[in-house]
Amino acid sequence: MSRLARLAAAHGVATSYAPAPGRTVEVPDDTVVAALAALGVDASTPRALRAALERHEQDALRLLPPTVVLRTGSGRHTLPSFPDGTVLRVLAESGETLDWGPGVKLPPGVHSLRAQAPDGRAAHATLIAAPDGFPAPRTRAGAGRGYGLLVQLYSVLSSRSWGMGDLADLADLADWSGRTLGADFLQLNPLHAAVPGAAGAPSDPSPYRPSSRRYPDPVHLRVEDVPEYGALRGADRERAGALLARADALRAGVLEGGAHIDRDAVWALKREALALVHRVPLPPGRRAAYCDYLAEQGTALEDHATWCALAELHGPDWRDWPQGLDDPRSARTARARGEHMERVDFHCRLAWLADEQLERAQRTAREAGMPVGLVHDLAVGVHPHGADAWAQQQVFASGMSVGAPPDAFNPHGQDWGLPPWRPDALARTGYAAYREVLAGQLRHTGALRVDHVMGHSRLWWIPEGRKATEGCYVRYDSEAMFGCLALAAHRADAAVIGEDLGTVESGIREDLARRGAMGTSVLWFERDYASASPGGEAEPLAPADWRADCLATVTTHDLPSTAARLTGEHVALRHRLGLLSRTLSEERCADSSEVAEWLSHFVRLGLLPEGVGDEEGEVRAAYRFLARTPARMLGVWLPDAVGDRRPQNLPGTSSEYPNWRLPVADADGRPVSLEDLAASPRAHALLADVRDALR
Numbered sequence: 254m255s256r257l258a259r260l261a262a263a264h265g266v267a268t269s270y271a272p273a274p275g276r277t278v279e280v281p282d283d284t285v286v287a288a289l290a291a292l293g294v295d296a297s298t299p300r301a302l303r304a305a306l307e308r309h310e311q312d313a314l315r316l317l318p319p320t321v322v323l324r325t326g327s328g329r330h331t332l333p334s335f336p337d338g339t340v341l342r343v344l345a346e347s348g349e350t351l352d353w354g355p356g357v358k359l360p361p362g363v364h365s366l367r368a369q370a371p372d373g374r375a376a377h378a379t380l381i382a383a384p385d386g387f388p389a390p391r392t393r394a395g396a397g398r399g400y401g402l403l404v405q406l407y408s409v410l411s412s413r414s415w416g417m418g419d420l421a422d423l424a425d426l427a428d429w430s431g432r433t434l435g436a437d438f439l440q441l442n443p444l445h446a447a448v449p450g451a452a453g454a455p456s457d458p459s460p461y462r463p464s465s466r467r468y469p470d471p472v473h474l475r476v477e478d479v480p481e482y483g484a485l486r487g488a489d490r491e492r493a494g495a496l497l498a499r500a501d502a503l504r505a506g507v508l509e510g511g512a513h514i515d516r517d518a519v520w521a522l523k524r525e526a527l528a529l530v531h532r533v534p535l536p537p538g539r540r541a542a543y544c545d546y547l548a549e550q551g552t553a554l555e556d557h558a559t560w561c562a563l564a565e566l567h568g569p570d571w572r573d574w575p576q577g578l579d580d581p582r583s584a585r586t587a588r589a590r591g592e593h594m595e596r597v598d599f600h601c602r603l604a605w606l607a608d609e610q611l612e613r614a615q616r617t618a619r620e621a622g623m624p625v626g627l628v629h630d631l632a633v634g635v636h637p638h639g640a641d642a643w644a645q646q647q648v649f650a651s652g653m654s655v656g657a658p659p660d661a662f663n664p665h666g667q668d669w670g671l672p673p674w675r676p677d678a679l680a681r682t683g684y685a686a687y688r689e690v691l692a693g694q695l696r697h698t699g700a701l702r703v704d705h706v707m708g709h710s711r712l713w714w715i716p717e718g719r720k721a722t723e724g725c726y727v728r729y730d731s732e733a734m735f736g737c738l739a740l741a742a743h744r745a746d747a748a749v750i751g752e753d754l755g756t757v758e759s760g761i762r763e764d765l766a767r768r769g770a771m772g773t774s775v776l777w778f779e780r781d782y783a784s785a786s787p788g789g790e791a792e793p794l795a796p797a798d799w800r801a802d803c804l805a806t807v808t809t810h811d812l813p814s815t816a817a818r819l820t821g822e823h824v825a826l827r828h829r830l831g832l833l834s835r836t837l838s839e840e841r842c843a844d845s846s847e848v849a850e851w852l853s854h855f856v857r858l859g860l861l862p863e864g865v866g867d868e869e870g871e872v873r874a875a876y877r878f879l880a881r882t883p884a885r886m887l888g889v890w891l892p893d894a895v896g897d898r899r900p901q902n903l904p905g906t907s908s909e910y911p912n913w914r915l916p917v918a919d920a921d922g923r924p925v926s927l928e929d930l931a932a933s934p935r936a937h938a939l940l941a942d943v944r945d946a947l948r
Contacts, residue, residue, distance in 0.1 A: 256302045261285050263309045264292050265676060265728030267711075272660055272756075280725040287716040288725055291650040292677055316368045316376035319680045322736040325361050326385035331732055338371040343380060361740055363683065379683030383736035383743070386769035390700055390748035390886055391624035392437065399437030399624065400887040400943050402430055402894075405810060405901050406441055406473065407514055408917050409891070411927035413475070416503030416519040420610040421475035422927055423627075424617040429931050431621025434940045435948075438625035439618065440702060440750075440888055442810065443632045444611075446470045446557070447516075448569050448639045456517055458913040459902075461632045461704065462670065464569075464639030467693040468557050469611060471527065471603035472520045479606055481533040482526075489529045496526045508924045513914040527606075531599050546605045553644075553689055555590075556581050558600035560640035562593045570638040581644050608696065615697040625699035628750065631690070633705040634671030648678040648686045652717045655708075659722050660756055666713075666721030673712050676729045684737050691741035698747055702804075706751030706770075707761055709734035731761075735768065750804050750886070754778065771886060772803040775812070776875060777851075793854045796881035805884035807875045807893065810901045814890065815872045816920060817898040819848055826900075830909050851875075868920075869896065869935060873942050880946035889943060894936035896920030 258268050266288045269279050286296045295301040316335065323330040332341075341353040346362040353359065353366070359382045366380040392399045409418040409426060423439070430436040445463030447470050450456035463470075476482055477497075485493050500522050506512035535543060547554065559581065560571065567574045577585030590597055611627075618626035634655050635641040642649055649672045657667040679687060694701055703709075710731040715724035742749050750771040753762055762772060779799060780791035799805065807815045813823030824844050828837050835843075855861040855874040858881065863870025872893055879887050892901070897918045903910045916924040930936055 256299075256306060257282060257285060257296060260294065260296055260302060260305055260309070261289065263306070264289060264294055265711075266292070267726040267728070270658055270726055272658060278658075281723060284716055284719065284723050284725050287652070287719075288714050288727055291653045291714070291716075292675060292727075316370055316374055317366065317378040320379045320381060320683050320730075320733055321366055322730075322732045323359060323380060323382045324385045324736070325359060325382050329385075331730075335368065336370050336372065340369045342367045342369070361743060363688065363740070381684065381733060381736045381740065383740040385739070386767070387739055387742045387749040388746055389769060390438075390771065392885075393435075393622070393624055396948060398883075398885050398887070398947055400889060400947055401436050401438030401440060401623075401625070401628070402426075403440045403806060403809070403888045403890045404442070405891075405913070406444065407516065407913070408901065408915060409927050409930070410504060410508055410916055410924070412504075413477075414504050414927075415476070415500035415522060416507060417472070417514045417516060418927075419475045420473045420607070420614055421478050423473075424610075424614040425927060427614060427618035427623065427626065428621045430940075431618055431623040433931075434937075435622070435944045436940070437623055438628050438699060438886070439623075440628040440700075440804075441630055443630045443704075444469045444473055445632060445635075446640065447472070448636045449520075449564060450517060451568055451570070457636065458516055460630075460913065462634075462636045463632055463641075464560075464636055465557055465641045466632060466635055466690045467553055467641065468604045469607040471607050472516060472523060474523060474527070474603070474607055474610060476523055476526045476530070478610065479527070479530050480539065481530045481535065484533045485529060489532065493526055493529055496522050507916050508926055511924075513911045514916060516914070527603060528599065531602055543602065543605055546608065547601060550604075554601055554604060555597070556644035557604065557640045558597045559586065559590050560643050561600040562596035563589060564640075565596065566593070571643040572638070579643070581646075611697045615699070619699075623699070625748070627698045628700040628702055629694050629698045630702045631694050631704060633708055634669065634673065637670065637672045642672055645686050648674050648682065650675045650714065654715045654717065656713050656715050656721045656724060657756070658713050658724060658726075666715075666724065668715050668721040673714055673727070674729075676727065680730060680733065684733055687734065687737050688741065691737060695741050695745035695747050698745065700748040700750055700771075701742065702750040702752060702773075703738070704752050706753055706765065707757050709738070710758055710761055731764070735764070739768065766800070766802050769802070772800060774799060774803040774805045774882075774884065775809060776805070776807045776879065777812075777818070777847075793851060796858070796878060797883070799882035799884055801883040801885055803884050804886040804888050805879045805882055806888040806890060807879065808890050811904055813900050814897050815875055815893045816868060816896045817900070819852075819868060819871050820898065821845060821848070822898045823900070826903070830903070830906060832903075832905055854878075869938075872896070873939055876939065876943050877946050880943060887943065887947065889940065891930075892917050894939050895925050895930060895933055896935060897925075898922070 261268050266285055268285055269277050271277050289296045294305050296305055321331050343351045343353050344365040345351060346364055361382050361384055364380040366378045368376050406423055407417040409422055411422045414422055427439055443460040446465040446468050447456055448464040503518055507514055563578055571579055577583045615627045653673055654668050655671045655673045656669050659666045711726045711728045713724045714727045715721055751765050753772045779794040781794045782791045785791035817823040821841060821844055824840050827833050833840050852865050860877040861870060861874040899915055901915060902912045918924050
């Protein structure tokens with residue numbers, strides 16, 4: 254093994270990968286060198302290589318690694334071996350000091366560990382003591398399984414929305430679907446705070462490229478539901494009324510005029526209205542509650558609000574800010590925070606108000622009978638220009654982007670434009686940054702969906718300026734990452750759903766299943782590959798052979814709606830946009846053959862009494878099929894309930910398609926309001942069918 258390969262292995266950088274069974278691709282040396290540099294390891298010359306290997310050998314002699322993980326149930330841990338007579342002492346979160354040894358049970362938590370060896374050596378480490386597994390998803394009394402709706406919140410507008418769905422709409426949707434439809438949960442798109450657009454440019458509408466995963470975006474606020482809104486008087490009240498009238502026009506343009514959702518226009522109105530509300534003094538009780546929130550959130554919220562205020566002044570990319578402001582701990586940043594304290598407080602207040610309305614939505618869901626309620630979605634990373642990347646620079650790998658290697662579906666690989674966390678920096682800081690993200694995401698939820706959950710084990714790093722094909726895998730300490738997740742989920746009593754679609758490293762799904770996490774299974778991808786003959790097509794997997802520990806669904810936000818899949822509309826759309834890799838006739842032939850195979854499967858199982866050719870019946874048959882599986886959670890894509898044929902996101906497009914900007918619509922493309930949805934016979938028929946099939 255070469256020196257470079259040895260050094261790469263020591264730091265978790267892979268020098269090859271397998272895009273398909275039996276095929277190995279070597280990673281270019283310059284990619285490996287770039288990945289090591291992003292980890293703070295110089296491998297650019299033979300002398301630097303030798304020095305880096307020597308440093309690693311010295312580091313390996315430490316008594317303790319920076320972070321140690323303990324599974325409190327089984328007692329499994331990541332402690333290294335010690336000289337006989339070494340004493341381990343734990344300073345627990347509670348302040349209690351414990352000697353750790355055989356038979357000593359440590360409570361779950363994040364503790365401090367000290368090792369003292371007989372030869373005088375001593376070391377400190379963060380000790381993450383986590384339950385062995387994740388909580389199971391709650392179900393209604395007497396039911397072992399549950400169903401819910403998969404919802405892109407911005408797309409569900411009510412008659413009171415300001416041009417996009419908001420947190421009050423979410424509470425109404427939860428109340429209706431819980432009480433009337435017997436739904437158990439609502440799985441949402443990420444509600445993370447977004448990066449605003451540069452001057453005159455639109456913001457990135459993708460909820461998967463957020464500014465911060467720690468705080469929700471105030472664009473989701475229902476302004477009129479903020480208590481201080483009712484105290485507006487005089488000119489401020491008149492101005493708020495004018496803004497409300499403009500919001501009515503925005504909403505009408507989407508629901509009646511065929512306009513796309515304009516998040517920037519919505520936020521411009523809400524930001525001005527909320528600035529008016531911010532001038533209203535908080536009454537004593539609410540002032541005390543706000544102060545409690547500020548104290549609880551501490552530096553994390555102050556950093557987030559400071560970034561928001563500075564982005565208003567200098568643009569959204571902190572790397573272009575005046576010298577000194579690119580460092581959240583600099584004296585210049587401290588001065589700027591003081592000079593603009595009013596705007597910093599404004600953004601702190603918005604985070605608090607969004608937290609309040611999220612709490613109300615979850616409480617409404619539970620009061621409506623939902624055992625789980627809201628299921629939040631944790632994006633895999635953050636925007637390089639955003640608040641988290643600015644505030645937590647020490648744990649992000651500079652000059653790197655996360656993506657995916659080439660595979661059968663994406664021969665050119667994928668570059669998601671998200672900076673990865675440095676695994677060494679996470680370990681050195683006791684995974685504080687990840688624990689902080691999880692604490693924020695699990696405040697008001699019954700379960701958490703983790704996007705690209707495989708990233709807890711390894712991520713595909715792409716050096717800046719390189720193609721996605723020129724990346725490499727970098728390994729993370731999955732025991733620590735999953736330990737943080739298990740501890741946070743345990744404290745919130747929330748289930749975990751891992752998005753484990755696509756290329757998954759061997760053993761990850763099995764590890765998640767042993768821990769009690771749900772996976773994600775999509776109907777069109779579930780085939781009996783194990784029984785397929787060499788070179789032959791795999792048949793649809795029988796319902797009884799599906800895994801039980803999963804969220805089962807027919808489609809997702811990145812796939813065609815079920816009606817579009819059944820009718821072939823998704824092929825026509827991709828043809829119009831020039832996205833087909835084969836001729837239109839070849840694509841249509843392959844697509845219709847696959848659909849016919851599934852419909853025939855439904856007919857054989859007695860799931861399509863309406864007969865082939867009845868589109869609504871075919872959609873219902875797909876969900877009846879899911880109900881036949883043992884899946885513990887069944888998710889209904891909300892647009893399927895009204896026959897929507899448009900995807901919310903079309904991978905491979907940006908300006909060519911209005912990704913993340915479409916309201917839910919019916920089969921004819923007419924937008925459907927929340928009130929119309931609640932009155933829709935088609936929606937009621939499908940959802941009652943699912944509920945009855947399960948129960």
